[in-house]
Structure formats: C-alpha cells, structure tokens
Amino acid sequence: MTRTFTESLRLDNETTWSAAVQHRLVEELLDGSITDAVMAGYLIQDHRFLDSFLALLGSAVATADTFEARLILARFAGEVAGDENTYFERSFAALGVTDQIDERTPDTPATSGFKDLFRDAAESRDYAGALAVLVVTEWLYLDWARRAPSRARGFVHAEWIALHDNPGFAEFVAFLRRELDRLGSEHGDLTAGYFQRAVELELAFFDQAYDHPVGGAR
Numbered sequence: 001m002t003r004t005f006t007e008s009l010r011l012d013n014e015t016t017w018s019a020a021v022q023h024r025l026v027e028e029l030l031d032g033s034i035t036d037a038v039m040a041g042y043l044i045q046d047h048r049f050l051d052s053f054l055a056l057l058g059s060a061v062a063t064a065d066t067f068e069a070r071l072i073l074a075r076f077a078g079e080v081a082g083d084e085n086t087y088f089e090r091s092f093a094a095l096g097v098t099d100q101i102d103e104r105t106p107d108t109p110a111t112s113g114f115k116d117l118f119r120d121a122a123e124s125r126d127y128a129g130a131l132a133v134l135v136v137t138e139w140l141y142l143d144w145a146r147r148a149p150s151r152a153r154g155f156v157h158a159e160w161i162a163l164h165d166n167p168g169f170a171e172f173v174a175f176l177r178r179e180l181d182r183l184g185s186e187h188g189d190l191t192a193g194y195f196q197r198a199v200e201l202e203l204a205f206f207d208q209a210y211d212h213p214v215g216g217a218r
C-alpha cells in the first residue's frame with residue numbers, strides 16, 4: 001500500500017500524535033468536566049498562539065505557488081481573524097478573564113515554542129515549510145474535535161469544538177494535506193523537522209494548560 005507523504009509523517013509521529021488527540025484536556029472538554037480555571041488558562045495561551053499563527057498564515061499566503069492556494073489560505077486567515085478571534089473575546093468575557101489577568105499570565109514554554117516555530121517557518125519563506133506546520137496544527141485539531149459526540153456544556157466549550165469539527169474546516173485540512181503531499185517530498189528534511197516539532201509542541205501545549213489555571217476566572 002502506498003502512503004501519502006502526510007500519512008507517513010503522521011505515522012512517524014504516531015505516539016506523540018495519539019497522546020495529544022487523547023489528552024486529558026480533550027477528554028475533559030468533550031465530557032464537560034474541564035474547570036473554568038483550566039479552560040481560561042488554556043484559551044489565554046491559545047489566543048497568543050493565534051497572533052503568531054496569523055503571521056505564519058500570512059507567510060503561506062505570500063509564498064504559495066498558485067492563485068487557487070493563495071485564495072484558500074487568505075480566506076482561512078480571514079476566518080481566524082474574524083469569527084475565531086471574536087470567540088476568544090466572548091469567552092474571556094464569559095470566564096471573567098480581564099485584560100489585567102491576561103497581561104499577568106506568562107507564556108508557557110509550549111506557547112513560546114510555537115511562536116519560535118511559526119517565526120522560523122515564516123522566515124524561511126518556504127511554502128512547504130509553512131505547510132508542514134499548518135498541517136499539524138489543523139489536522140491534529142480536526143482529529144480530536146471529531147472525537148465527539150461531546151457532552152460539552154455552554155458556548156465556550158461547544159463553539160471551541162465546533163470551530164474545529166465542521167465541514168469547512170475538514171475541507172481546509174484536506175486542502176493543506178494535498179498541498180504538502182504535492183510539495184513536501186522535494187523538501188523532505190525541512191518538512192519532517194517542522195512536522196515533528198509541531199506535534200511535540202501540541203502535546204506540551206495540552207500538558208502545560210494544567211500548570212497555570214487562571215485563578216481570577218469564575
């Protein structure tokens with residue numbers, strides 16, 4: 001059986017990938033038992049992830065080798081900057097996360113690691129490198145969010161799952177994988193290195209969500 005390039009990359013990282021997809025945080029989000037303090041801390045870190053993530057998406061828009069790809073990536077960037085960012089603002093209000101709490105909370109090592117990885121991939125000005133990182137962040141999130149049915153309670157939980165488990169998002173992940181399957185093997189070492197770093201950071205990001213519960217949150 002021939003494997004696609006992205007299937008091989010995932011299989012090379014299967015242990016870490018599965019540990020992330022089956023993480024305690026995902027279990028607690030899907031069964032509704034995650035505490036507001038952990039959810040708030042996780043979302044504060046993820047909102048910072050979003051800033052650097054948009055910079056990486058912008059670099060993918062700039063380096064994509066077809067008009068079609070540039071359109072799809074730019075539309076997705078628009079959704080992240082629009083509905084997804086608004087989700088964070090509404091959730092912070094609901095969880096009692098004020099600007100002061102946000103400012104007092106340091107980046108976890110995983111957040112810093114993602115910022116470094118996104119900057120490295122963006123500055124390489126290499127479309128395949130940016131794709132290797134984007135395939136992990138989006139495919140791994142589709143993978144856990146699809147583990148529904150969820151018994152999530154309230155919009156903070158339900159919308160976070162729905163943002164990563166909907167037909168448009170699944171279609172975007174399929175597009176990213178087709179792009180990396182088309183280009184990745186020509187840039188094998190670079191893409192494998194970025195892919196592995198990203199999977200390890202996803203697992204660490206979930207782990208570290210428990211290190212800084214946000215006390216000010218309701």
Ligand SMILES: Cc1ncc(CO)c(N)n1
Nearest residue numbers: 046049137138141202205
């Ligand atoms: C840590 C992390 N990985 C992936 C996504 C999906 O974009 C996200 N929001 N946060």
